[in-house]
Amino acid sequence: MATARVEQPARVEQPARSPGAERATPEALAQDGALAQDGARGWVMVGALFVCSTLVFGLIRSLGAFFVEFVQYFQESAQAISWITSIGVATQQLCSPLGTALCNAYDTQRVVMAGGFLASLGLILASQARSLPHLYLTMGLTSGLGWSLVFTPMVATVMAHFTRRRTLALGVGFTGVGVSSFVFAPLFQYILDNFGWRGSLLILGGLSLNIVPCGALIRPTRKKAPPPPKAGGKADNGGGASAFRSLLRRVYRYLELSLLAHGPFLTYTLAITFFNAGYFVPYVHLVAHSRQAGYSEYRAAFVMSATGAADIVGRVAAGWLTDLGRARLIHMLTGWTGLTGVFIVLMPLASVAGSYSLLLGFGLGYGFCAGALTSLVFAGVPEIVGMGRMVGALGLLSMLESVGGLLGPPLSGYLRDRTGSYITSLVVAGCCFLLGSLILTALPHYFSWTAPPPPRPPDGDGQEERQDAGAGLLGSPTSGSTNGTASKDSDHSQTCLA
Amino acid sequence: MLHPGVKLCAQLLLLSLSWGGTHSTGGPGSTLPPVVCGPPLSSDVRSVVFKGESQVEEVQVVRPLTLALECTWTGSQDRPHNISGFWRKDGSELADSRRPVLLENQQYNLRQAFSITDEEGLGNYSCVFDNQAEVDFILAAPRVGEVRDRPIVSYVGDSVVLQCKMEDTKPRPNSWTWYRANGTNKELLDPEPDSPRYHIHNQEGKTKLTVRNLTEADSGAYYCGAVYDIGVTLSRVDLRVITFLEPLKPFLVIVGEVLVLVSLILLYERTKAHGTHPGTDNIWNPRPPGTPDHLGPRPPGTQTTWDPDHLGPRPPGTQTTWDPRPPGTPDHLGLRPPETQTTWDPDHREPQTTWDPDHLPPGTPDHLGPQTTWDPDHLGPRVLDLSEGYTHTTWDPDHLGPQTTWDPRPPGTQTTWDPDHLGPQTTWDPDHL
Numbered sequence A: 001m002a003t004a005r006v007e008q009p010a011r012v013e014q015p016a017r018s019p020g021a022e023r024a025t026p027e028a029l030a031q032d033g034a035l036a037q038d039g040a041r042g043w044v045m046v047g048a049l050f051v052c053s054t055l056v057f058g059l060i061r062s063l064g065a066f067f068v069e070f071v072q073y074f075q076e077s078a079q080a081i082s083w084i085t086s087i088g089v090a091t092q093q094l095c096s097p098l099g100t101a102l103c104n105a106y107d108t109q110r111v112v113m114a115g116g117f118l119a120s121l122g123l124i125l126a127s128q129a130r131s132l133p134h135l136y137l138t139m140g141l142t143s144g145l146g147w148s149l150v151f152t153p154m155v156a157t158v159m160a161h162f163t164r165r166r167t168l169a170l171g172v173g174f175t176g177v178g179v180s181s182f183v184f185a186p187l188f189q190y191i192l193d194n195f196g197w198r199g200s201l202l203i204l205g206g207l208s209l210n211i212v213p214c215g216a217l218i219r220p221t222r223k224k225a226p227p228p229p230k231a232g233g234k235a236d237n238g239g240g241a242s243a244f245r246s247l248l249r250r251v252y253r254y255l256e257l258s259l260l261a262h263g264p265f266l267t268y269t270l271a272i273t274f275f276n277a278g279y280f281v282p283y284v285h286l287v288a289h290s291r292q293a294g295y296s297e298y299r300a301a302f303v304m305s306a307t308g309a310a311d312i313v314g315r316v317a318a319g320w321l322t323d324l325g326r327a328r329l330i331h332m333l334t335g336w337t338g339l340t341g342v343f344i345v346l347m348p349l350a351s352v353a354g355s356y357s358l359l360l361g362f363g364l365g366y367g368f369c370a371g372a373l374t375s376l377v378f379a380g381v382p383e384i385v386g387m388g389r390m391v392g393a394l395g396l397l398s399m400l401e402s403v404g405g406l407l408g409p410p411l412s413g414y415l416r417d418r419t420g421s422y423i424t425s426l427v428v429a430g431c432c433f434l435l436g437s438l439i440l441t442a443l444p445h446y447f448s449w450t451a452p453p454p455p456r457p458p459d460g461d462g463q464e465e466r467q468d469a470g471a472g473l474l475g476s477p478t479s480g481s482t483n484g485t486a487s488k489d490s491d492h493s494q495t496c497l498a
Numbered sequence B: 001m002l003h004p005g006v007k008l009c010a011q012l013l014l015l016s017l018s019w020g021g022t023h024s025t026g027g028p029g030s031t032l033p034p035v036v037c038g039p040p041l042s043s044d045v046r047s048v049v050f051k052g053e054s055q056v057e058e059v060q061v062v063r064p065l066t067l068a069l070e071c072t073w074t075g076s077q078d079r080p081h082n083i084s085g086f087w088r089k090d091g092s093e094l095a096d097s098r099r100p101v102l103l104e105n106q107q108y109n110l111r112q113a114f115s116i117t118d119e120e121g122l123g124n125y126s127c128v129f130d131n132q133a134e135v136d137f138i139l140a141a142p143r144v145g146e147v148r149d150r151p152i153v154s155y156v157g158d159s160v161v162l163q164c165k166m167e168d169t170k171p172r173p174n175s176w177t178w179y180r181a182n183g184t185n186k187e188l189l190d191p192e193p194d195s196p197r198y199h200i201h202n203q204e205g206k207t208k209l210t211v212r213n214l215t216e217a218d219s220g221a222y223y224c225g226a227v228y229d230i231g232v233t234l235s236r237v238d239l240r241v242i243t244f245l246e247p248l249k250p251f252l253v254i255v256g257e258v259l260v261l262v263s264l265i266l267l268y269e270r271t272k273a274h275g276t277h278p279g280t281d282n283i284w285n286p287r288p289p290g291t292p293d294h295l296g297p298r299p300p301g302t303q304t305t306w307d308p309d310h311l312g313p314r315p316p317g318t319q320t321t322w323d324p325r326p327p328g329t330p331d332h333l334g335l336r337p338p339e340t341q342t343t344w345d346p347d348h349r350e351p352q353t354t355w356d357p358d359h360l361p362p363g364t365p366d367h368l369g370p371q372t373t374w375d376p377d378h379l380g381p382r383v384l385d386l387s388e389g390y391t392h393t394t395w396d397p398d399h400l401g402p403q404t405t406w407d408p409r410p411p412g413t414q415t416t417w418d419p420d421h422l423g424p425q426t427t428w429d430p431d432h433l
Helices: A002-017 A026-038 A040-074 A078-094 A096-105 A108-126 A132-161 A166-210 A211-216 A240-254 A259-263 A264-293 A297-323 A328-354 A357-381 A379-384 A390-419 A423-440 A463-471 A487-495 B244-271
Strands: B042-050 B055-061 B063-073 B080-090 B100-103 B108-116 B123-129 B133-140 B152-155 B160-165 B175-182 B183-190 B198-203 B206-211 B219-225 B233-240
Touching: A040 A078, A040 A108, A040 A132, A040 A166, A040 A211, A040 B160, A078 A096, A078 A132, A078 A390, A096 A108, A096 A132, A096 A240, A096 A390, A108 A166, A108 A211, A132 A166, A132 A211, A132 A357, A132 B108, A166 A297, A166 A357, A166 B152, A166 B233, A166 B244, A211 B244, A240 A259, A259 A264, A259 A390, A264 A297, A264 A328, A264 A357, A264 A379, A264 A390, A264 A423, A297 A328, A297 A357, A328 A423, A328 B244, A357 A379, A379 A390, A390 A423, B042 B133, B042 B198, B063 B123, B063 B133, B080 B108, B100 B108, B108 B123, B108 B206, B152 B160, B160 B219, B160 B233, B175 B198, B175 B206, B206 B219
Parallel strands: B042 B063, B055 B133, B152 B233
Antiparallel strands: B063 B108, B080 B100, B080 B123, B123 B133, B160 B206, B175 B183, B175 B219, B198 B206, B219 B233
């Protein structure tokens, strides 16, 4: 990693030093397209990601304020009402590959704008609901689909805009989730008190519409028509069957299904799935566990708030720390996840020992490390699958890791019911993190100080388009369109070394 | 006078503890005949032992009963043998209740039985020792604990469910009633079973009032009453009915803000995109539709240099200069006499027959192939008297004469390179301009 980094600046910064004269050459344009985006444009995208994560995940987390209202209006059980958010979250995660496939096929700007419109439409239609299934369809499916078209493409866009500061950018962008849960809780209560749940859903729909300007900030790419079929490439000559087959091939390529056979990607996804299984358990069970251990409601809630604040700080700090480049991202990720597991295991032991300050301390540590790992999880993807397949990889990763998120909390709830206390469930959650860290060490080239060579896409066919897709997220009109293959490879390799 | 709801029994009644059940007219050790104060009531006792200055005890009363309240006080610093104690209800001392209290086993004891028959018997009873210490017994029927402090907001035309639930730890009311606030009065809500608007559904310990087809007049305070034998306790629920216009206003403000932002952003992107970039494909802006990017493959054998020496395969032995001119040819060819041809080929003295820009036979293609003549006469726009009408030539590398028009160019267009004015250039290359 050190040697590669030393070479890089000398090679790349040359064009930047004399921008006027060198700008016109194709090589400089290629590198310019990747490097210069570390600048103002990229940070604008970070701001857009901040707003989007606020309006997607911050909103989802704060929907609990509607719970009581729905129970009273529809006179349904708590379980039936909680299906609304479950459907929404599940749709968002399962449709992530669809979002990234649409980005590969069409313009990211349009996809995100459409997603924002869909999410807000779902909430607006939900305000007219007269029955619970109506809410499942609107707040659950429609908004969930909209959110899936927004979140992963925004993350992919931010990652494409940064090279050296990628993790920090992601960390800053993701702080939106934490900040908004502090802001939305009182805000939602206020609008619920004044407008009831119908008016509140309408206003939330309007708020969600703010995703559309964030999407508009993404510079549109001028996607060229697919290149003419090369010899030996897609066989487009005549006939409906081969047109269908070429459509299937395009779908296969857009969804990056080739990644399902990619060993390192599957290893990484398995580790992230374990992290996801353990991630939400402390949020759900910690307050109840503290109450059970005898602490007052106020003290337990304070531990949670402190954890949330540490989470926000952890995201930014870990992002900055990773981009210093002292250690490889994958090593730092292992460190953060291992620490998270350790803190989760220690938390119930602290409350059993009866020390509130220890519990608070471990809670802060857990919050910090949990936030830290969220910044790194996505930033580690290009190192494993390469810049060209990054977009699809993000979608597939989101979808597959959701399995952990769906199974984890019910499993810990089951453990709690069986044993009668939260200690077992929290310890198991901590072990999920430790197990995931171990799985990470199984990645290729793990035990080396320098980063591995960037992975090559599986076949030469469509290589240009995939690199177009990766570079096309940058939105500059000349990226990838006028350059020869040599300069494209240089672009490809330098952006892989996160 | 005694408070109407309280009858002070002449004798103390010591009782058994059955909370909710049977009558008991005497206890162990009681030698006095039972004195029944009024109709047979169930009975209960509450006793409190305390040390300090005051204490509060809440007593739930569900049905009329005889309640014995007992206070035992350990006394203050000095314990006089004889102090006075009395009972208070709702702040005012009960007549005939003041009596001397003797110190027994280092304690003072006050005991009194009260007959609670109706709602007015409930209240705040206090036993007072010597104006120094007291215990407040708050007698009340069970109230609904979870009271929603904020109004329920609903919409015109919508339906709403107002509900009251008595906690499982408290005794269940016999039934429920609903009231609606009307000024300062509360009027009973008693809908017919098939009333379209109101519907009351009572369950065990729960009651729900459903109001359909809400109007703004339905706003206000509603009271659910838990009916016990002793009385009714009310719990208040506020309803506020608004029209959909109310949330619509902030919604429209937000939508307007979004539209403004989106337009600004898209406008900004569009103005940025219209600037020229070096290296873009737009060479000729705006280019008329149909104009090719490249002017096509050069006909074989032609050159791009405008070199009067190399206008094609020159026959050997000829000169490279423009001279000698055919005799009689003027230096400045001026306006051509009408009906004459315009070709004047320094290399070929005889008038050419390959092409005459003034008289192009119909069907002549634009690109006439490797021409070797250049016509200094052709100084003006091409005469458009061709049968085909509008000829379409972009440039003809062989037409080396100074053209002043370049058909078909729409007015006001730019050219970065002008094939007409090749001037002192010796090379022009349509690929690199």
